[in-house]
Amino acid sequence: MAGKRPHVLAVAVPAQGHVKPLMSLCRQIAKHGIKVTFVNAHSIHHKILSASKKHEDEEEDDDSCHNIVMETVPDGLTPEDDPNSLFTLLETLPKTMPQNLTDLIQRINTSNPNEKVTCVIADLSFSWIFEIADKMGAEPVGFLTSSVASLAIVLHIPKLLEQGNLNINGSLKNGVVISLSNDIPSWRKDELPWSLSSDPKLEKVLFETTQNISKEASKAKWWLCNSCRELEPAATELLPNALPIGPLNLLDSNNVRSTNFFSEDSSCLRWLDTQPDGSVVYVSFGSSGVFSQHQLDELALGLELSGRAFLWVVRPDLANGSPVVYPPGFGTGLGKIVEWAPQNRVLSHPSIGCFVSHCGWNSTIEGVTNGVPFLCWPYFSDQFHDERYICEKWGIGLKIDFDEEGIVRSRYEIKNKIDTLFSDNKFRENALKLKEMCGKSVGEGGTSCNNLKKFIGHLYRA
Missing domain, CATH: 3.40.50.2000 (Glycogen Phosphorylase B;)
Known part of the structure; x- marks a missing residue:
């Protein structure tokens, strides 16, 4: 031997x-x-x-x-x-x-x-x-x-x-x-x-x-x-x-980094350095989630209505396989948009205040281990059950409410849920307990x- x-x-x-x-x-x-x-x-x-x-x-x-x-x-x-x-x-x-x-x-x-x-x-x-x-x-x-x-x-x-x-x-x-x-x-x-x-x-x-x-x-x-x-x-x-x-x-x-399918834009880390602690909404729907243009419009306008700085990962194919077209007038200087981000490094950054996520297990784990509260927007498969862990079992997030066709009709739904995550300390407290436990x-x-x-x-x- x-x-x-x-x-x-x-x-x-x-x-x-x-x-x-x-x-x-x-x-x-x-x-x-x-x-x-x-x-x-x-x-x-x-x-x-x-x-x-x-x-x-x-x-x-x-x-x-x-x-x-x-x-x-x-x-x-x-x-x-x-x-x-x-x-x-x-x-x-x-x-x-x-x-x-x-x-x-x-x-x-x-x-x-x-x-x-x-x-x-x-x-x-x-x-x-x-x-x-x-x-x-x-x-x-x-x-x-x-x-x-x-x-x-x-x-x-x-x-x-x-x-x-x-x-x-x-x-x-x-x-x-x-x-x-x-x-x-x-x-x-x-x-x-x-x-x-x-x-x-x-x-x-x-x-x-x-x-x-x-x-x-x-x-x-x-x-x-x-x-x-x-x-x-x-x-x-x-x-x-x-x-x-x-x-x-x-x-x-x-x-x-060597197993990424997409090239990371690390400029977002430097941008995060300029933001106050716990102030930024991070938005990412993973490598495969896609949305209708209507849903993307509601999300964009909901982020803008929140009045908070946001970092949004927008893949080139996010709009049902096509490039995203932003709503007229969108872009007030509050946010930064990148095609792909070094997610774990982003979530560990002190400026991140919440994570708008599709709740894939990798994203769920990365959010949990960095003590970040979630706004859940699942797309398919086990993401719905991950959402239930996040909201019902662990108490570290809120779910987006969909209508009977699975559509988020109101940008105000997004804005109000983000406001709640920032104003109610229990979500951050529970998330930090899970971070320590992991x-x-x-x-x-x-x-x-x-x-x-x-x-x-x-x-x-x-």
């Missing part, structure tokens, strides 16, 4: 919110001297390279980088396919990746017998990879980029189908509410992890992918989660195989710290 060391091969779903936290985990693993091969689809790899080249002079050196090798596999797209469509990739990769991954592992194992792949960490959305890992003599391990509660409801799918509460397309019957525990917010219609009511066809693809997770998850002994036991005690109790090792953004001091969890002797040590030790013993 002399000279041999553990070798982890990690495979992420080709989406910003999946690649970034998995790389954060891999950097922690690599810091312990374990070799890591990080695998991306071709199209995603090129996005990361393009975005990172613009920041090469800013990159910080880190010992973990020397133990991480980046690899790519074909994504199976045809010339007619949209390379930016996650849903297309979710359909093509399960058909093409199994053989490509098998060949890659075989090539790695042959090229250096002392560094054979001993463990495959796969995003749970790609749980079909577990069988490949097993065949290649590597231990399969799952990685979860959503809340532990979201995994709990996914694993509950067979029972929901059997009870008739869930139909074959993945929809809850009208009036049905699912509760797994008194201490976990319940799920209602259109609030499930695979929910995308605006597009039934894509919702079906998401549900099929989620059903595979439910069937295949048990093949992995460990489910590593970007959460901590203290944030989700009841959900963690339901899943003995879940191993919370986060929040990972607290462990990754470099903020994994910090203790990843600190020496904390539950997440101990869980990560447990997993690292297992990799060396396996």
Whole structure:
């Protein structure tokens, strides 16, 4: 055994919110001297390279980088396919990746017998990879980029189908509410992890992918989660195989700039330096949320009505895939607009007073760990349940009220909710308590710290 060391091969779903936290985990693993091969689809790899080249002079050196090798596999797209469509990739990769991954592992194992792949960490959305890992003599391990509660409801799918509460397309019957525990917010219609009511066809693809997770998850002994036991005690109790090792953004001091799909505009940090403490409204809807022009108009005018300084992340495709057109007269000098921001660094800035968010789990975790109150504007999938954690369980935010068509009709709704978040200290006080709790969890002797040590030790013993 002399000279041999553990070798982890990690495979992420080709989406910003999946690649970034998995790389954060891999950097922690690599810091312990374990070799890591990080695998991306071709199209995603090129996005990361393009975005990172613009920041090469800013990159910080880190010992973990020397133990991480980046690899790519074909994504199976045809010339007619949209390379930016996650849903297309979710359909093509399960058909093409199994053989490509098998060949890659075989090539790695042959090229250096002392560094054979001993463990495959796969995003749970790609749980079909577990069988490949097993065949290649590597231990399969799952990685979860959503809340532990979201995994709990996914694993509950067979029972929901059997009870008739869930139909074959993945929809809850009208009036049905699912509760797994008194201490976990319940799920209602259109609030499930695979929910995308605006597009039934894509919702079906998401549900099929989620059903595979439910069937295949048990093949992995460990489910590593970007959460901590203290944030989700009841959900963690339901899943003995879940191993919370986060929040990972607290462990990754470099903020994994090298895994961004978009080039960050760091000028916003200098702008934040000019603002008073706790005064700025930060607005960002992640890497995939889109809005109608009407909704964007209401948001823009609501921010303006608030009379507060705001930092707004406006991707070029935010208006249903098109560039945003701002309302006539919008822009009073109160705000700064950027295409992409270094979010964790923004949220940790003392000038930030609240976070208008889509409530994706990564954004939720980053807001929580920086003690920032939320104004919740979920878009699809598990974001609705994250909102319920934020507003009902943790008491650190308010929800936007939608009409029966899922539309925010009034800019005054936005303005009034922002006013409440700034005037009622309970939201900030609760958020700061969660921040302290998460910090203790990843600190020496904390539950997440101990869980990560447990997993690292297992990799060396396996």
